[in-house]
Amino acid sequence: MALRSWVTSANDAVSDFPIQNLPYGVFRHRERTRIGVAIGDQILDLHACASHGLLAPLSEEIIAACSAHLLNPLMSLGPESWSALRRHLSALLDADQADTQTQGRTEALLVPMRDAAMQLPAQIGDYTDFYASIYHATRVGKLFRPDNPLLPNYKYVPIGYHGRASSIVVSGSEIRRPCGQTKGSNPEPVFGPAHSMDYELEVGIFVGPGNPLGCSIPITEAEQHIFGVCLVNDWSARDIQSWEYQPLGPFLSKSFATTISPWIVPLEALAPYRVAALKRPAGDPAPLPYLASPSSDRDGIDLTLEVYLQSQRMRHTGVMPTLLSRANLRDLYWTLAQLLTHHASNGCNLRPGDLLATGTISGPDEGSEGCLLEKKLNAEPIRLPGGEVRTFLEDGDQITFRAYAEKPGLPRIGLGECTGTLLSPYLPHIHTGS
Amino acid sequence: MALRSWVTSANDAVSDFPIQNLPYGVFRHRERTRIGVAIGDQILDLHACASHGLLAPLSEEIIAACSAHLLNPLMSLGPESWSALRRHLSALLDADQADTQTQGRTEALLVPMRDAAMQLPAQIGDYTDFYASIYHATRVGKLFRPDNPLLPNYKYVPIGYHGRASSIVVSGSEIRRPCGQTKGSNPEPVFGPAHSMDYELEVGIFVGPGNPLGCSIPITEAEQHIFGVCLVNDWSARDIQSWEYQPLGPFLSKSFATTISPWIVPLEALAPYRVAALKRPAGDPAPLPYLASPSSDRDGIDLTLEVYLQSQRMRHTGVMPTLLSRANLRDLYWTLAQLLTHHASNGCNLRPGDLLATGTISGPDEGSEGCLLEKKLNAEPIRLPGGEVRTFLEDGDQITFRAYAEKPGLPRIGLGECTGTLLSPYLPHIHTGS
Incomplete structure (x- = not known):
């Protein structure tokens, strides 16, 4: 059976962003620019995840990259780091894997997409x-x-x-x-x-x-x-x-x-x-x-x-x-x-x-x-x-x-x-x- | 009569860099990357000029731009700022305008070109x-x-x-x-x-x-x-x-x-x-x-x-x-x-x-x-x-x-x-x- 998220909008058949997707972007919200992950109609703020200790099992360089204002540092880390981060984020958002406490702590770091302004995701050199x-x-x-x-x-x-x-x-x-x-x-x-x-x-x-x-x-x-x-x-x-x-x-x-x-x-x-x-x-x-x-x-x-x-x-x-x-x-x-x-x-x-x-x-x-x-x-x-x-x-x-x-x-x-x-x-x- | 610099190599007829030139570049010397100006066979370290107060009459934004590691901030300021900086640097290096004390303070901030490694002068966006x-x-x-x-x-x-x-x-x-x-x-x-x-x-x-x-x-x-x-x-x-x-x-x-x-x-x-x-x-x-x-x-x-x-x-x-x-x-x-x-x-x-x-x-x-x-x-x-x-x-x-x-x-x-x-x-x- 396919994974489902406790973010219920992610399980909507017409959503672009189920838990199987988890795309990265950069958004602006309350005058702060952050890296986020799309889930249903919400954005999970990765900078906030990092500063609240929710990324703790990951390497220091992944955590630092998630706290940047653009995706270039994360892009530079390569597929092993990308997979590790993706598995971790999937577990945080998974209805079956996340315990009540994890879900509560993660839920507090969601930003509704309608309140955020999306930015260019990276500094595009060429x-x-x-x-x-x-x-x-x-x-x-x-x-x-x-x-x-x-x-x-x-x-x-x-x-x-x-x-x-x-x-x-x-x-x-x-x-x-x-x-x-x-x-x-x-x-x-x-x-x-x-x-x-x-x-x-x-x-x-x-x-x-x-x-x-x-x-x-x-x-x-x-x-x-x-x-x-x-x-x-x-x-x-x-x-x-x-x-x-x-x-x-x-x-x-x-x-x-x-x-x-x-x-x-x-x-x-x-x-x-x-x-x-x-x-x-x-x-x-x-x-x-x-x-x-x-x-x-x-x-x-x-x-x-x-x-x-x-x-x-x-x-x-x-x-x-x-x-x-x-x-x-x-x-x-x-x-x-x-x-x-x-x-x-x-x-x-x-x-x-x-x-x-x-x-x-x-x-x-x-x-x-x-x-x-x-x-x-x-x-x-x-x-x-x-x-x-x-x-x-x-x-x-x-x-x-x-x-x-x-x-x-x-x-x-x-x-x-x-x-x-x-x-x-x-x-x-x-x-x-x- | 044409200007002459107290940096004697700048007055050499075959030098590319007389006091009338004063081109900008970025150089590496003793593991530091700095903006400099070429004069004869020397480089005047603009970061050092800024931190030693030699740019004091100039605006704060010019001084900040001279302390950067690339020329982009200086490039962004426009021709009035460029002219002001150029006039000031010319006066510092001019054999007739610079007094003994100014010359002494400036001379201490010269780096021989042969000791420096030149770098790309700017982040080139396109x-x-x-x-x-x-x-x-x-x-x-x-x-x-x-x-x-x-x-x-x-x-x-x-x-x-x-x-x-x-x-x-x-x-x-x-x-x-x-x-x-x-x-x-x-x-x-x-x-x-x-x-x-x-x-x-x-x-x-x-x-x-x-x-x-x-x-x-x-x-x-x-x-x-x-x-x-x-x-x-x-x-x-x-x-x-x-x-x-x-x-x-x-x-x-x-x-x-x-x-x-x-x-x-x-x-x-x-x-x-x-x-x-x-x-x-x-x-x-x-x-x-x-x-x-x-x-x-x-x-x-x-x-x-x-x-x-x-x-x-x-x-x-x-x-x-x-x-x-x-x-x-x-x-x-x-x-x-x-x-x-x-x-x-x-x-x-x-x-x-x-x-x-x-x-x-x-x-x-x-x-x-x-x-x-x-x-x-x-x-x-x-x-x-x-x-x-x-x-x-x-x-x-x-x-x-x-x-x-x-x-x-x-x-x-x-x-x-x-x-x-x-x-x-x-x-x-x-x-x-x-």
Whole structure:
């Protein structure tokens, strides 16, 4: 029988945060910034747990890491420490294991989620974004190169690029429509608000211990360097992107904002949902040896991903967010381990708290596109409840990602929400013009 | 008559660090990490100056910033504070202004450069690399697209991309030749040590106060956000780059290492060497209004840049480093102010300590190429003293950049050295293969 928590909201079938999940985040409450663990609709304050002696059996370095204001110290400790802490927290919150006294002492350290403001979970030293969905790469490629959608390197190289760390914001932050250069049919480009605003549905991994500069991380050890996963919306201005991206890749079309969900779900919590990774079609090359995983049936994660849109008009008229797409993490061409190993394969040092995102996750079928750009290939435009039509995002649109893993006999594990509302551009300092 | 310091080595005509320079850096000496100012062959310890009361007339926040272990707090204060500190330090070190007692107290806080180990000057939150030399872009473009070297966006968009912050190292650090995927004439790529190792001669700017997310920086205010300049070597593996770079730009071909010089020369020190920026040829478009500078005759900086190579054999046989190229910062198509304003034009927040590099700086003529890749267009390969020939770098090669501004009647201002030696690859964890 599955574990149950004495925090009753955690046993609710629709909660993202049963006792089997126990994701980490950083929250602000009563002017204090603390590391917490999500359980049902509550947050267990780990700093308070440490100072009240509830973490006493754990090592000093784990207790110190739980008392920090960011998750970087905990991320640096590695999987043995993560497992020890997770087992201990599970016992504290377990309806069967915790005695009345332990439950009482722990209960006093819960903070209702509604009273807390979630923060960025870590200092993100570097942010890297990949391009790991072959369905996404193929659809986007078709728009630019109808006869030759997939470039020759795609099936060999986990393509990625460095993103901007400074403009990563936590779920709920408002997003300003950026200004930038765009090139329409006139000979000259113009500078002004971007028109082709898009979201990108992605999963992020936070790096654990990482590697020293000049060394690499073998594929067999890659998952020991993954602290956990979250949702990522790599907001994109497609009209800025198409004009700026050659030859060095996307830059200002992405760097105005990236939203992440606040809760980092440990890889251990997702263990029951591991599946074989996407099977490479016959004729595709095998991964080069440095990217070849010895395991074959547990390299993927069966995690359903959803995109919802609620326009300003829908919000004002009480219409619920509408589902735009549903995709699955298992459909990536490259696994999370392959992305991490490739990243470090040149000796590039990954540091605790670095964020690696998958790139847009799309499935093979209509309805599984991870961004609006791909939906341009469909015959019909997007019709919202209430009659609005969308090609790209309008000011006031709120985009929400959700993700969950489920399996008969086990409670659902959710990643929580990654949400943001697009605002009109900030103009005072802008010389629009020419 | 030009100022002279009582630190006599600062008055030496070949010193990079006369009293007119006063660059900031972070050094380690007797197990302490301190902010210092270079003067001749000495470093003035600013932490010691603060604790001995030598900075007393300055504001508390300047004094606190000088006592930090990194330059980020000082960078955040802005140009008025930078000027106040610079005037004060100049007075302390000036042979005419400093009285005997001040000189004695200050002299006791000097550390000989030879006894100090220079460190990275700041926590670099994000590193961005541009492509601001039209001569470089044109030569590199010719190699890939002989008929159409310059892409249509080049004269409108200051092209740039996000670089990797974690692998930035200070001058003197050894550089490991990276491994990576390369594609020769065989149908399949291979993974192994890169063969086409190159340097890139660049200038970096450290960001001062910066801008909040969602706001921008007008071109008229851009230089108020430039704390100072240094040299940057953006080491590149050309064979990895040509296979990986489409469609998202360079990634592992660059992220294995970037070297910067340790001393940050204030923009104020370079004021006497300001010149008109490169004149756009007739027929080129004017910059869009948000990038149009109201000043026209002082947007550039006349800074000579040099690349030296010394092979292992040259070192062993006592042969001095040989000059490979000489270029000038004034030859960039985009000014430093334009790079910074463009970067923030989409609302991307720039933070104190962020590093923006120009991209490879090349001039129009043979002998002014800022990287080896460009030299492939020349009729003759590179011949080193002693008979060695180079197309790309060999293990053991040491690359050193130097830079200086000079003008009749003024002492020379130098940026110091940016140097690194290429080592053989680190292989224990590498599955070379197939």
